[in-house]
Amino acid sequence: MALIVQKFGGTSVGSVERIEQVAAKVKKFRDNGDDIVVVVSAMSGETNRLIDLAKQINDQPVARELDVMVSTGEQVTIALLAMALIKIGVPAVSYTGSQVRILTDSAHTKARILQIDSQQIHKELKAGRVVVVAGFQGVDEAGNITTLGRGGSDTTGVALAAALKADECQIYTDVDGVYTTDPRVVAKAQRLDKITFEEMLEMASLGSKVLQIRAVEFAGKYSVPLRVLHSFQEGPGTLITLDEEESMEQPIISGIAFNRDEAKLTIRGVPDTPGVAFKILGPISSANVEVDMIVQNVAHDNTTDFTFTVHRNDYHNALQVLEGIARDMGAREVIGDVDIAKVSIVGVGMRSHAGVASRMFEALAKENINIQMISTSEIKVSVVIEEKYLELAVRALHTAFELDAPAGKGE
Ligand code: ASP
Ligand code: MG
Secondary structure, three states, X not given: OOEEEEEEOOOOOOOHHHHHHHHHHHHHHHHOOOEEEEEEOOOOOHHHHHHHHHHHHOOOOOHHXXXXXXXXXXXXXXXXXXXXXXHOXXXXXXXXXXXXXEEEOOOOXXXXXXXXXXXXXHHHHHOOOEEEEEOOEEEOOOOOEEEOOOOOHHHHHHHHHHHHOOOEEEEXXXXXOOEOOOOOOOOOOOEOOEEEHHHHHHHHHOOOOOOOHHHHHXXXXXXXXXXXXXXXXXXXXXXXXXXXXXXXXXXXXXXXXXXXXXXXXXXXXXXXXXXXXXXXXXXXXXXXXXXXXEEEOOOEOOEEEEEEXXXXXXXXXXXXXXXXXXXXXXXXXXXXXXXXXXXXXXXXXXXXXXXXXXXXXXXXXXXXXXXXXXXXXXXXXXXXXXXXXXHHHHHHHHHHOOOOOOOOOOO
């Protein structure tokens, strides 16, 4: 008998019919003898609807009151799911975040979980009930309702699983697992049976939006086994774990991630003196712009070129700041480019295999794709290329690293 935390997202509880389907699924697990705690999001679209309502009163609603309001979305779904379970003969009870006492700090709309009181839940489980907990919300020391930030129900699920020492935290969503890359770009992308937390974080931060990044970090930190599954299709999903077992079939690269939301800025002909990087990036960071990749060339003529990438939304802001810096420093010119994209290969296998980066560069060279920037970490190699070659690059790399599904599969 296992203790399982199951989290269902907004689309999975998007209608009464779907909530009844979720109830049937929960019943199946429970009939197997498992103890089940369910975490649900608000019905899809509901959180947005509530935020819109608030904005009709005030563009910048008071955060405390906004939390009081948006937390109602989840309060509706926990009650509906508990009712649906009871209707099919499964004893169930719903709890809001404050009733379980998911204690958070007081940072309204982006609160952090400090502590969870698991006693009440254990008591309910012992009494044979399925416990349905509202995702996304908590309560601060003073009793104010708080919320954890958009997509926060994933974090609630993982935090509850950690507090209850659950055997697994299952995240049910509208995809059947984590894929080697976006199946819309590569038809032969394959579902991964397993991926490590580290790899998942790299994949997620690069735009594979299956799980909230914070939830993955949390699960890694507390070693909560996480599984991503489809809400309404059968299948094993993808298990996200700590262990990096080395097997013969284990590919070196687990996936190809990519991101189109990047822009590149270059400041040319800056004096090659100590403190230059700080003089350039200091004001950029003061303008609240996050910098991703950075390249500084070797100097010649006592000047150097300095290139970095930012989120495309920050491009104009960063360009303006950089032009000011260029004037102050007497740099030659500033060049910007928004038509770029970042492609990364991700895999813990890189730690134990040489030549992975060159294999990547070879595959891109074969397609005549020019690499503009390169950065590496222990388990990732990223390149910046012209955006129009993005899909070609992803496909070429997917094939080069033998990630393509065998014929007949994946399409
Ligand atoms: N309902 C919240 C949101 O839409 C939390 C969640 O779905 O995870 O952001
Ligand atoms: Mg969600």
